[in-house]
Amino acid sequence: xxxxxxxxxxxxxxxxxxxxxxxxxxxxxxxxxxxxxxxxxxxxxxxxxxxxxxxxxxxxxxxxxxxxxxxxxxxxxxxxxxxxxxxxxxxxxxxxxxxxxxxxxxxxxxxxxxxxxxx
Amino acid sequence: xxxxxxxxxxxxxxxxxxxxxxxxxxxxxxxxxxxxxxxxxxxxxxxxxxxxxxxxxxxxxxxxxxxxxxxxxxxxxxxxxxxxxxxxxxxxxxxxxxxxxxxxxxxxxxxx
Numbered sequence: 001x002x003x004x005x006x007x008x009x010x011x012x013x014x015x016x017x018x019x020x021x022x023x024x025x026x027x028x029x030x031x032x033x034x035x036x037x038x039x040x041x042x043x044x045x046x047x048x049x050x051x052x053x054x055x056x057x058x059x060x061x062x063x064x065x066x067x068x069x070x071x072x073x074x075x076x077x078x079x080x081x082x083x084x085x086x087x088x089x090x091x092x093x094x095x096x097x098x099x100x101x102x103x104x105x106x107x108x109x110x111x112x113x114x115x116x117x118x119x
Numbered sequence: 120x121x122x123x124x125x126x127x128x129x130x131x132x133x134x135x136x137x138x139x140x141x142x143x144x145x146x147x148x149x150x151x152x153x154x155x156x157x158x159x160x161x162x163x164x165x166x167x168x169x170x171x172x173x174x175x176x177x178x179x180x181x182x183x184x185x186x187x188x189x190x191x192x193x194x195x196x197x198x199x200x201x202x203x204x205x206x207x208x209x210x211x212x213x214x215x216x217x218x219x220x221x222x223x224x225x226x227x228x229x230x231x
Binding site: 062103107 | 167169174209213218
């Protein structure tokens, strides 16, 4: 069964940092690019970051550029998102998703991990 | 950046009736390879998004044929021929032709 399982969310103070993980299973991880997409409470979807299948290319939304690092470990079939200088507006459910072709968007999504940034 | 605008934002529909959602982009979604990259997602209450349609009109595996997509350039439409109870949720369009990818605001479909 194709599966993506996110972890690493939590409650953090403004200015803090978190590292999310997304464990993939049931498909050839190295053949897929991976996305992180977030959804603030009661709001729509927002692309956050993406990484190519071999990890050579990374992309970031303007809203997180300079504060985020995406990486992947093919030996662990896991993709990571390190976020720093967290702001209240980063509060959201963070989804991991797999992408065979960048342009058509994700075909499999995880259930997400929740981040709350609050003092 | 490309801005995606959906309408309506709220769509009450009777069971068995058709439904239509429009998505308009601020730029033409034709990639340098000539393909048009407009994708539709469904998010049922409490669930993760699910891709329904990619490249304007291609249904994903397992998606009922009552869902169809059409359009070109900057104007796109998702149609449901006969709405069923399981179709309740929020529908998003997404463009992937131009960087960065962008989602529409979402259209909430409810049963009247």
